[in-house]
Amino acid sequence: MTIINPYLNFNGNCEEAFTFYKSVFGGDFVSLMRFQDAPGHQPGSAHANQIMHVSLPVGSHTILMGSDRPASLGEGAFGDNFSISIGTTSQAEADALFHGISADGHVTMPLDNTFWGAYFGMCTDKFGINWMVSYDPNALPAS
Incomplete structure (x- = not known):
């Protein structure tokens, strides 16, 4: 079986969005990592507390995942083509x-x-x- 899990990128409000999704779908985050938790992270950076990766099960075979996309990683246009x-x-x-x-x-x-x-x-x-x-x-x- 092939499973497709959506991965969403946000411009600094990933935690707010996923807290909202958690209130809608229920359950608990399987993973929630911040950029400051990554090896080699520069202390005091503007995006230190932003979400590097979060995952929330939303069904028996589906996990909604996401992260913030700081400018240092090439912040781009927010897509609405899906x-x-x-x-x-x-x-x-x-x-x-x-x-x-x-x-x-x-x-x-x-x-x-x-x-x-x-x-x-x-x-x-x-x-x-x-x-x-x-x-x-x-x-x-x-x-």
Whole structure:
């Protein structure tokens, strides 16, 4: 089985974003490392307390991961050319996750029944990450 885990980069607010994601998905961080914890790190640098790596399980086979991207590592444009798609096991789970992840963000397509038979919605969270949430009672179970 191939597993794809999204890895998000932030411009200094990774910890805030992942604390928010943890409040939505629950669970605990598997890993949370700061740049100051790395061997050879220069004490007193501007990004010392920023997140070098964080991982949060969000399902039985998926881990949401991320880090801050300090200017010294080539800070770039924040991408909006992707969405994280979440498949849920019930309409109630879809509602809970969608309402949690869209809090203080922007709903681009409210959750509703679609012509293809799924209960589906899209939003952008308050950190600029695009999400798609779906419950499809006709979908084949993951193997």
